[in-house]
Amino acid sequence: MRYLPLSDDDRKAMLDAVGASSIDDLFADIPEAVRADGLADLPRTQGEMAVEAALSKLAAKNVAAAVVPVFVGAGAYRHHVPATVDHLIQRSEFLTSYTPYQPEITQGTLQTLFEFQTQVALLTGMEVANASMYDGSTATGEAVLMAHRATRRKRAVLSGGLHPHYRAVVETLSDFAGMAAETLAPDPLGREDLISQINDETSCVVVQYPSVFGTIQDLSDIAAAAHAQKALLIVVVTEIIALGALKSPGDMGADIVVGEGQSIGNGLNFGGPYVGLMACRQKLVRQMPGRLCGETVDADGKRGFVLTLSTREQHIRREKATSNICTNSGLCALAFTIHLSLLGEMGLRKLATINHANACALADRLAKVAGVDVLNETFFNEFTIRVSGAGGAPRDGAEVIDALVDKGILGGVPVSRLLPGDEAVKDLILVASTEINTDEDRAAYAAALQDVLA
Numbered sequence: 001m002r003y004l005p006l007s008d009d010d011r012k013a014m015l016d017a018v019g020a021s022s023i024d025d026l027f028a029d030i031p032e033a034v035r036a037d038g039l040a041d042l043p044r045t046q047g048e049m050a051v052e053a054a055l056s057k058l059a060a061k062n063v064a065a066a067v068v069p070v071f072v073g074a075g076a077y078r079h080h081v082p083a084t085v086d087h088l089i090q091r092s093e094f095l096t097s098y099t100p101y102q103p104e105i106t107q108g109t110l111q112t113l114f115e116f117q118t119q120v121a122l123l124t125g126m127e128v129a130n131a132s133m134y135d136g137s138t139a140t141g142e143a144v145l146m147a148h149r150a151t152r153r154k155r156a157v158l159s160g161g162l163h164p165h166y167r168a169v170v171e172t173l174s175d176f177a178g179m180a181a182e183t184l185a186p187d188p189l190g191r192e193d194l195i196s197q198i199n200d201e202t203s204c205v206v207v208q209y210p211s212v213f214g215t216i217q218d219l220s221d222i223a224a225a226a227h228a229q230k231a232l233l234i235v236v237v238t239e240i241i242a243l244g245a246l247k248s249p250g251d252m253g254a255d256i257v258v259g260e261g262q263s264i265g266n267g268l269n270f271g272g273p274y275v276g277l278m279a280c281r282q283k284l285v286r287q288m289p290g291r292l293c294g295e296t297v298d299a300d301g302k303r304g305f306v307l308t309l310s311t312r313e314q315h316i317r318r319e320k321a322t323s324n325i326c327t328n329s330g331l332c333a334l335a336f337t338i339h340l341s342l343l344g345e346m347g348l349r350k351l352a353t354i355n356h357a358n359a360c361a362l363a364d365r366l367a368k369v370a371g372v373d374v375l376n377e378t379f380f381n382e383f384t385i386r387v388s389g390a391g392g393a394p395r396d397g398a399e400v401i402d403a404l405v406d407k408g409i410l411g412g413v414p415v416s417r418l419l420p421g422d423e424a425v426k427d428l429i430l431v432a433s434t435e436i437n438t439d440e441d442r443a444a445y446a447a448a449l450q451d452v453l454a
Contacts, residue, residue: 029176063405065268069441071362073382073432074212074413075136075163075238076271077263080436085265085338089331097330103306109330110305113293116337123243124235124257125250126279131291132328133276136260137166140206140236141173142323143258143278146287147204147232148179149322156204157197160184161211163238164418170206186419188375188384188428190215195225202231204256209235209249210242212418213430214379223253232256232284239263240277241434242380244352256280265339266332275332285309289323351435355381358442359433365446366431371395371453375428382432384415389453394427400452401429407448 011023020026027035046054065078072078089095093108100106100113113131120129133139144156156174158167158181167183174181184192190213194205205226210216223233235249237259249257261275262268280288286309294308310322343351359381366385367374371392376383387395397414404411415428433442 063408063410065410068408068410069437069444070410071412071431071433071437071441071445072410073239074418074430075165075260076268076274077239077241077381077432077434078268078436079241079263079434081265081267081335081339082342084342085335088338089335094331094334100307103304107305110293110307112334112337113291113328113330114295114305115341116333117293119337119340120261120277120279123240123248124237124254124259124277124279125248126254126257127250127282128285128288128292129277129279130288130328131293132261132330132333133258133278133290133325134329135272135274135276136236136238136258136262137163137169137276138325139258139260139276139278140166140234141169142289142325143234143256144170144181144204144206145173145177145179145323146256146280146284146289147234148177150284150287151203151230151232153201153203153231154179155201156181156206157194157202158183159194159205159207159211160186160192161190161213161215162206162208162236163212166208166236166238186213186415186422186425188213188215188415188425190217194222198225198229198231200229202226202229204232204234206234206236209237209246210239210380210382212238213415214376214383216246216378216380218247219249219252219254223255227253234258237277239380239382241348241352241355244348245356245380250279255284261332261336264343265335265337273329273332275329275336287322289325291328352380354435355433358435358437359383361439362431362433362437362442362445365442366449369446369450369453372449381434382430385412385429385431386427387429387449387453388427395453397425397427397429400449403452404445404448407451409445409448411445411449 070078097109100109103110117129117131148154158170171181190211198205205222207219207222226233232255233253234256235254237243240259240261241263257279259277261277266275291307292309293305296304296306298304359379363374363383366372371388373386374383375386387397387400389395398416401411401414412429412431415425415430419425
C-alpha cells in the first residue's frame with residue numbers, strides 16, 4: 001500500500017472539507033458519456049520485459065512523420081529544426097535552470113525571455129509580449145478572459161474559422177467563468193459575416209489568421225467594427241511562420257494576438273510541450289497574464305533584466321489572480337528564440353516563401369486528381385480539399401486519410417476529426433505542405449490519392 005496511504009476516513013474527511021458526498025461528485029462537470037466505466041482492458045500485473053514488448057508492439061502500429069511524406073497540419077506542423085537548437089537548449093544552464101525570481105543570479109535566463117518577447121512583438125506587430133504561455137489554445141482562452149476584464153463585458157464572438165480545439169478551450173473557460181462565447185458556423189470558404197454579430201455587449205471578436213481552413217483575409221474592417229463598439233479584436237495564429245509572409249495582425253488593428261509557436265524551434269513531439277504566444281497593445285499590459293520580463297539598469301548603471309509589473313504573489317491569489325497560468329514554457333520559448341535568431345528576418349521571409357510555394361505546388365497537383373476540389377482562393381501553407389468518388393459522390397475524408405496511410409502517406413487531417421458529427425464537413429480534408437516536402441513527396445501524394453479515389 002506504499003502508493004495508497006489514505007484510509008476511508010481520510011477520504012471522507014477531505015470530501016467533507018470540499019462539500020462533496022462522494023469521489024464521483026468531484027467529476028460532476030465531466031459528461032458521463034466520456035467517463036471511463038471501470039478499469040481499462042489491460043493485464044492486472046505483468047513483468048517489465050513483457051510490458052516493454054507489449055508497448056513496442058503497439059508503438060510499431062504508428063506511422064511516424066519522420067519516415068513518410070507528411071502533409072498534416074491543423075495547428076501542429078512539421079518543420080526542419082536545426083541541430084544547433086537542440087544542442088544549445090540541452091546545456092545545463094538552460095535545461096535545468098529554475099524560475100528566475102532572483103534576477104541577480106538569473107540574468108542569462110531573463111535575457112533570453114526578454115529577447116523572446118522582442119521577437120514575438122515584432123512578428124505580431126504589437127507593442128508588448130509576455131514570456132510565453134503553455135500553448136496556443138490556452139493562450140486564446142486567457143486572451144478572451146483578458147478582454148472581458150479590460151472591457152468589463154462578458155460576451156465573446158468566435159469566428160467559425162477558429163480551430164475547434166481552441167474554441168473548446170474558450171467555451172470551457174467561459175462556461176466556468178459565467179461568460180458567453182458565441183461561435184459562428186464553420187465556413188471553409190471564409191464568407192462569414194462577423195461584423196453583424198458585434199454589439200455593445202461584445203467584449204471581443206476572435207479570428208484565426210489564416211483560418212483553420214487555410215483562408216486568409218484582411219482583418220482591418222473587423223477591427224474597425226469591433227472598436228466602434230468598444231470591443232477588442234483577438235487574432236489567433238496557429239502557424240507562426242505565416243507571419244514571415246503576411247501582414248502582421250497589429251498592422252490590421254488587432255488588440256491582442258495569441259498563437260502557437262511550435263513551428264519555430266520545436267518538433268511535433270507527439271503533441272507537446274508547445275509554446276503559447278501572447279502580445280498586446282501597451283494599454284492592455286496590466287491585464288496580461290503570465291510573466292513579463294523588463295529591461296532596467298543596476299546600481300552601477302549597467303543594463304539588466306527583471307520580471308516586472310506582475311509579481312510572483314499575483315499568481316497565487318486564487319480567484320483574485322489575473323490568471324491561473326503562472327509560469328511559462330521556458331525551454332520551448334528558448335528553442336523558439338534560438339531558431340528565429342539563426343534565421344533572422346531575411347531567413348524567416350525566405351522560409352515563409354518556400355512554405356507558400358510548396359503548398360501552391362501541391363494544390364496544383366491535387367487539383368488535377370479526379371475527385372479533388374481545392375476550396376481555397378487564398379492560403380499560406382495549408383488549404384482545404386473536398387474529396388469525392390465515382391460520379392461525384394462525397395467520400396468520407398477520414399476513410400480517405402486511412403487509405404493513404406496504408407500507402408505510406410500522411411495526407412492531412414480530416415475535418416470530421418475536428419468537428420465530429422458535422423455531416424457538412426465529412427468530405428473535407430486539411431492539407432499542409434512545409435519546407436520539408438519535396439517534389440517527389442508531392443508526386444507520391446497525388447498518385448496515392450488518385451488510386452484511393454478511383
